[in-house]
Amino acid sequence: MTPASNTHSAAAAHNVLSQFAATGVQSCFHGRHLQPQILAGLDGSNWRLKDYEARGGYQALKKILGLDGAVPTGSPVVPGMTPDQVIAEVKASGLRGRGGAGFPTGLKWSFMPRQFPGQKYLVCNSDEGEPGTCKDRDIMQYNPHSVIEGMAIAAYAMGISVGYNYIHGEIFATYQRFEEALEEARAAGFLGDRILGSGFSFQLHASHGFGAYICGEETALLESLEGKKGQPRFKPPFPASFGLYGKPTTINNTETFAAVPWIIRNGGQAFLEVGKPNNGGTKIYSVSGDVELPGNYEVPLGTPFSKLLELAGGVRKGRTLKAVIPGGSSAPVLPAAIMMECTMDYDSIAKAGSMLGSGAVIVMDDSRCMVESLKRLSYFYMHESCGQCTPCREGTGWLWRMVDRIHNGHGKPSDLDLLNSVADNIQGRTICALGDAAAMPVRAMIKHFRHEFEAMIPQKTPQAEQV
């Protein structure tokens, strides 16, 4: 390739990418949220500490430390909530991890061996590499102190004195913004030694990755944070017993931490009631694909999908809904008819046969070819496999090559069964869940849209297929 064509292709790539660059207007300042908690009142410029405090920020941290009322000078500060009470409140809230698996946050916090004598760590997972997901970057860009306060509360609850926020490498401006917010919080005494004069100390640092999807998997993230190649570890042991530098570690997603201050300010029960049983609070959905107004939408868990679609402006004009991937590219696709009956919460989407995942809602209209879509997804997983385990390293390549040949008109009638069989041989047989994430979309696409795959396969006799 000549230098000129190199420059040309870089410019072309920039042009394509700039179409998708979030300006904020589309992403989260459209005002089309329902009962927002994390994105409430944001306008893009009010991310600083003074703005956050004006919105009630750091009140929750003051509340647990017993500093929300007037403390007479010289009298000892009595904590407003004990660590056990904070964990109990988070358990009562029904908050489930917003990073993908939906694991109950309070329960995860209770796994931390608080009496462990050595160093313990708190880690925020801001790697956000799941295709379709773009919420954590908006939280860090426009409301960074909500994450800092949430992490400080979590650290207090688990007796942790050091934390890291691991931020995706390709959003460097967001990493810089977060560093600025950290400086503000330290200067105001919300981070550091003896926070606000209390007996609680917490040092928080930001660290950035280099854009590998696998570094979002919690143990690969820990390896990367330690300066090693980002490859997942075998579990068990889980990070709660063997985490960062081999020490007890709790890892949560950015949005999970950002939800915590609201819970402490308003109570776990109030948070639970915003959502539905076992699915407390609001969730930020990154709605993308064939809708009129793609962007981030914060709505209560349990909101009907049809309402979310309406907020996002509906399906592109002149088109009808064909299918939806409800929770990021790792989640199985669901046909329109099933989605239109679903509410957007962990249990309802699981019952329908998919996952709420990270909340990236990829909307596909009737112009989409499912074979082509699966080809694109399979290429992603093949490319992002870290290569440690054979079923994933080899299997993701097989999946992509088979879907590619079907798409190119060279598929064989037996390919669909073979695709399912390869997916079966990956799922549940790998070190981390990337293998499952590669396999599940294949099975769901074939289950719901088999006719589209069959239509692309030249129908040969079994004898001709041998040739």
Ligand SMILES: Cc1cc2nc3c(=O)[nH]c(=O)nc-3n(C[C@H](O)[C@H](O)[C@H](O)COP(=O)(O)O)c2cc1C
């Ligand atoms: C391949 C892979 C990629 C992942 N990427 C992310 C990510 O970008 N952000 C995230 O929070 N969790 C990601 N996860 C899930 C994390 O491993 C972990 O479960 C999560 O950070 C826990 O936080 P939560 O309990 O608050 O959801 C990923 C998991 C896998 C298997």
Ligand code: SF4
């Ligand atoms: S499943 Fe894939 S990404 Fe995960 S450890 Fe194995 S090879 Fe690496």
